[in-house]
Amino acid sequence: xxxSPRLGGMVPSAEVLKPGxxxxxxxxxxxxxxxxxxxxRKIPSVRNGFSVVSVFAQTALLFxxxxxxGPIAWLPVFVLMGRAHAQFASLMHEAAHRLLFRNxxxxxxVGRWLIGYVGFTNTxxxxxxxxxxxxxxxxxxxxxxxxxxxxxxxxxxxxxxLVRDAVGRTGLRLLRDQLRGARSEVVVVRNTLFxxxxxxxxxxxxxxxSGYWWVYPLFWLLPYLTVWRVINRLRSVAEHGGLMASxxxxxxTHSVQQHRSARFFLVPFNIGFHxxxxxxxxxxxxxxxxxHQMLVDSSYVNVGGNGGNGGNGGNGGxxxxxxxxxxxxLWSALHT
Numbered sequence: 653x654x655x656s657p658r659l660g661g662m663v664p665s666a667e668v669l670k671p672g673x674x675x676x677x678x679x680x681x682x683x684x685x686x687x688x689x690x691x692x693r694k695i696p697s698v699r700n701g702f703s704v705v706s707v708f709a710q711t712a713l714l715f716x717x718x719x720x721x722g723p724i725a726w727l728p729v730f731v732l733m734g735r736a737h738a739q740f741a742s743l744m745h746e747a748a749h750r751l752l753f754r755n756x757x758x759x760x761x762v763g764r765w766l767i768g769y770v771g772f773t774n775t776x777x778x779x780x781x782x783x784x785x786x787x788x789x790x791x792x793x794x795x796x797x798x799x800x801x802x803x804x805x806x807x808x809x810x811x812x813x814l815v816r817d818a819v820g821r822t823g824l825r826l827l828r829d830q831l832r833g834a835r836s837e838v839v840v841v842r843n844t845l846f847x848x849x850x851x852x853x854x855x856x857x858x859x860x861x862s863g864y865w866w867v868y869p870l871f872w873l874l875p876y877l878t879v880w881r882v883i884n885r886l887r888s889v890a891e892h893g894g895l896m897a898s899x900x901x902x903x904x905t906h907s908v909q910q911h912r913s914a915r916f917f918l919v920p921f922n923i924g925f926h927x928x929x930x931x932x933x934x935x936x937x938x939x940x941x942x943x944h945q946m947l948v949d950s951s952y953v954n955v956g957g958n959g960g961n962g963g964n965g966g967n968g969g970x971x972x973x974x975x976x977x978x979x980x981x982l983w984s985a986l987h988t
Contacts, residue, residue: 657801659790662894662985663903668974672952682901682931682952684943689932692939697753699938703921704743704752704762711736715867726870733871734879735917740771741884742921742937748779751936769851772830772876774844786933789904790897796888803894803986810987817885823877887918890982891926905930906982907953907975910941914979927953 671680677688684692714736718729746752747763760775768775781795790797816822833845859868895904907927908914915924923929925940928947935943947953956973976982 657797659801660894660896661803662906663896664974668954668956669900669902670951670954672947672950675946675950677946678950678952680950680952682928682947682950684932684935684946688946689934692932692935692943694939695751695754695936696938697755697758700746700752700936704766707736707739707743708766710739715864715871718867718871719864729871730875731879733875734883735920737771737876737880738883738887738918739920740767741773741880742919742923744768744771744773744775744778745782745923746921746937748775748782749933751934764847765851769848770855772827772848772852774841774848777841777844786930788897789892789901789930790895796892799885799888800892800895803889804988805986807987813885814882817881818878820874820877820881822885823881826881827877883918886979886983887923889986890924890979893986901927901930902952902974907944908979908982909955909975909977911978918979 672678672682674680676685678684711733714729714732717725743752744763744767747759747767750756750759752763753759763775767773768778781793784791784793785795788794790800794800830845833841836842836845855872856865856868859865890906890908892905895906898904905927908924910919910922910924915922918924922937922940925944928935928940928943931947932943944953948955954974956975976985
């Protein structure tokens with residue numbers, strides 16, 4: 653990024669950032685008390701195991717539909733494969749926090765081999781940089797500052813970013829950068845890249861053996877380079893776009909009311925309840941809706957009339973709250 657990043661352009665106004673009330677569940681800054689924490693932090697390993705299986709089953713079903721129904725089904729399958737990558741990424745994120753399975757060895761094995769490598773991700777490297785993100789959003793070690801800075805941006809800039817993502821330019825650049833790891837002087841970087849490529853080789857071999865070699869490049873690799881990059885940007889900027897470092901998590905993290913369509917396609921496995929995740933990163937994804945409701949009940953998350961956020965880039969209204977009523981309203985506020 654050229655020059656110093658501009659931060660804080662979307663910070664909510666002080667009127668919507670008043671401290672919450674202390675309740676039987678949380679304190680005035682949204683942190684759960686010891687009893688609440690014990691309840692919220694229970695990891696449902698068996699149910700999470702079914703979630704991992706379900707993602708593979710849904711992905712296999714999409715491949716089957718593409719093969720069985722031919723070109724008439726290709727466009728919807730292509731788009732839904734972007735969602736499949738979002739599902740893998742969401743579960744990988746859960747494994748990176750070691751919240752997918754109670755057993756640490758199982759959590760790390762599944763997080764690496766069955767989720768991360770399948771989705772072209774080094775889960776251990778992701779964990780390291782992601783923990784830096786959680787220690788201090790927008791701090792000196794923030795890995796994703798380029799995604800979050802300089803908002804609100806112009807409409808033309810917004811469109812250019814999405815077009816670059818949609819046509820694969822962003823994805824190809826990132827994939828080339830990743831493949832350069834084959835020449836890295838760091839042994840673990842090289843070895844992990846080879847593991848990722850080995851898993852991709854297994855997927856390619858499976859496609860060839862099935863007699864439909866083309867499903868891998870057309871319905872796995874290409875959606876990863878295009879649809880998934882769009883989803884990833886839209887989700888990322890909806891989490892932290894235009895905000896800044898602060899002890900108040902509401903200054904560093906957006907909150908968006910979750911609707912069924914968004915949770916299906918954009919933010920699967922409750923990853924859209926992102927403020928709660930940053931207030932207490934030890935809460936598994938299945939308990940985030942419950943935790944979010946606790947934050948709303950304490951008024952730490954002020955939903956107002958759901959007429960939009962009261963920040964510099966918010967769409968305002970007389971009954972403004974901290975939480976955006978939907979993703980569309982937040983994306984609109986992110987560009988002028």
